[in-house]
Amino acid sequence: MNWFKNFLAIILIGFRFCFAQDCYVFDDSNTVNTVRCIIHVYYHDTIPNSYVVNADVVTAIDTLNSDLQSTNIQVELIDIKYVDLEGKDGYLNNEYCFPSAWVVMNQWAMIEAYDPELFLNIYVLPKMCGSILGFAFLNDFSPADGVYVRTDCFGYDLNYNYPNRNLNKTLTHEVGHYFGLHHTFRNVNFCGQYLGDCCESGDYVCDTPPTKLNWSCENPICPTYLYDYSANNYMDYYVDSCKTQFTDGQIERMNFWLNTERSSLMPIDGCDADIDGDGIVGTNDLLIMLQQWNMQCDGL
Numbered sequence: 001m002n003w004f005k006n007f008l009a010i011i012l013i014g015f016r017f018c019f020a021q022d023c024y025v026f027d028d029s030n031t032v033n034t035v036r037c038i039i040h041v042y043y044h045d046t047i048p049n050s051y052v053v054n055a056d057v058v059t060a061i062d063t064l065n066s067d068l069q070s071t072n073i074q075v076e077l078i079d080i081k082y083v084d085l086e087g088k089d090g091y092l093n094n095e096y097c098f099p100s101a102w103v104v105m106n107q108w109a110m111i112e113a114y115d116p117e118l119f120l121n122i123y124v125l126p127k128m129c130g131s132i133l134g135f136a137f138l139n140d141f142s143p144a145d146g147v148y149v150r151t152d153c154f155g156y157d158l159n160y161n162y163p164n165r166n167l168n169k170t171l172t173h174e175v176g177h178y179f180g181l182h183h184t185f186r187n188v189n190f191c192g193q194y195l196g197d198c199c200e201s202g203d204y205v206c207d208t209p210p211t212k213l214n215w216s217c218e219n220p221i222c223p224t225y226l227y228d229y230s231a232n233n234y235m236d237y238y239v240d241s242c243k244t245q246f247t248d249g250q251i252e253r254m255n256f257w258l259n260t261e262r263s264s265l266m267p268i269d270g271c272d273a274d275i276d277g278d279g280i281v282g283t284n285d286l287l288i289m290l291q292q293w294n295m296q297c298d299g300l
Contacts, residue, residue, distance in 0.1 A: 033258055035265045037061065037075045037120040040112055041151075044085040044092060049151065049160035050126040054080060056155045057124075060168050063156045067172040067234065071251045073179065073258060075120065079288060083112055085126075097129035098148065109143040117264040120178065121146035122171070124154045133162070134170045136177040139261040147174045167240035176235050180257030181205075181250055184235050185213040191222035205249040208233060217242030 039057050043050040052060075061077045068074060090096050090104070098105050113121045123146060128135075134149040152162040153170040182203035187195060188210045195201035195210050202210050209227030214220045217231040217238050224231055232244045246254070258265065 032072050032074055033255070033266065034074045034076050035120050035258070036078045036118070036267070037122060038078055038114045039080045040083055040121060040123045041080065042083045042085055042123065042125050044126070046092070047085075047126045050085075051082070052124055052151060052155060056158060060155045060171060063168040064171050064175060067169070068175070071179075071246055071254050073254060075175075078119070079114070079291060081112060091127070094127075097127060098125065099132070099135050100129050102144070106142055106144045109146070113143055113146065116143065116145035117141055120175075120265065123148045124151050125149075126151045133165060134174040136174040138177060138180055139257075147171070147178050149174060164239035164241070167243075169234065169240040169243040172234050172243065176246070176250070176254070178262075179254040180261065181235050181246075181253060183213070183237075184208045184233050185211055185237075188212050191226060203235070205247065205253055207247045207249040208235070211236075213237050215239070 039061070041052050041057065043052075057080050058077065061075055065074050085092060090101075096104055109116075109121070113119075125148060128148070128150050132150070133153045134147070136147040137145050149171050150162075152160055153165040154168065155161065156168045157166050184203055184205075186203045187201065189212075191212060193210055198204075198206040202208075209222075209229045211220065211222040211227065211229065214222075214231060214236045215238065220231040230245065231238065232242055233250075234243045234246055235250065236243070
């Protein structure tokens with residue numbers, strides 16, 4: 001069946017522009033797709049609260065999976081890598097920042113990343129350019145492909161979390177981008193603006209009305225009665241307490257994106273011991289297993 005799935009994915013990718021640019025019906029509602037994930041925590045002794053302890057990383061992934069439950073996409077934490085920023089003076093001294101320093105970002109990823117075609121790499125960094133809280137790539141299989149979240153916006157209700165960004169929704173938002181979602185306010189200049197065919201404009205999702213960027217769900221810039229919408233979408237800029245929903249259209253797009261643009265993330269049927277999914281049971285699989293030795297698993 002794998003050859004058929006791969007063939008179908010290729011056909012869907014080739015025709016994506018014929019399907020009114022990603023207005024797709026991908027009805028696979030009974031299947032939960034699990035994507036393997038690696039967390040990279042970058043820290044330094046001179047940067048307070050940059051070291052996110054193992055338990056808080058696990059809680060962040062659990063919270064993410066709770067937010068993703070309606071999408072039938074789940075994330076399996078395979079490894080947590082801690083990277084000391086000692087020696088990366090350019091970053092520490094603010095000579096460059098991410099995502100602007102594209103070359104350096106790829107150089108770091110070439111050293112630290114698990115294969116981005118097989119794994120979701122999530123990078124937790126203490127600093128980013130300007131006021132950026134996180135960013136992600138929709139389908140860029142460069143070494144740096146993945147999700148990036150600022151440390152003070154990562155994790156659930158930690159004492160050092162940034163104000164109003166303490167419920168881990170920045171991670172959920174960026175993972176939404178990773179699975180093909182745009183901002184709900186994409187290309188919207190004013191409330192009530194008609195952008196054309198909803199499958200070919202805005203965020204390419206028809207049940208997310210073209211509202212302007214919102215910082216608050218209590219007083220959204222575009223009144224809810226204008227479009228009859230709920231001000232609670234993960235892909236807007238609301239504070240964390242407001243973000244509670246992906247729409248049905250967004251969920252369809254995320255699953256379509258996973259099964260086409262990111263189909264290589266789907267585990268290959270085969271040996272259970274092939275943890276890294278390279279088709280070979282080898283040293284890397286053993287190392288991953290040893291890193292999790294004595295880890296308590298749910299249900300045991």
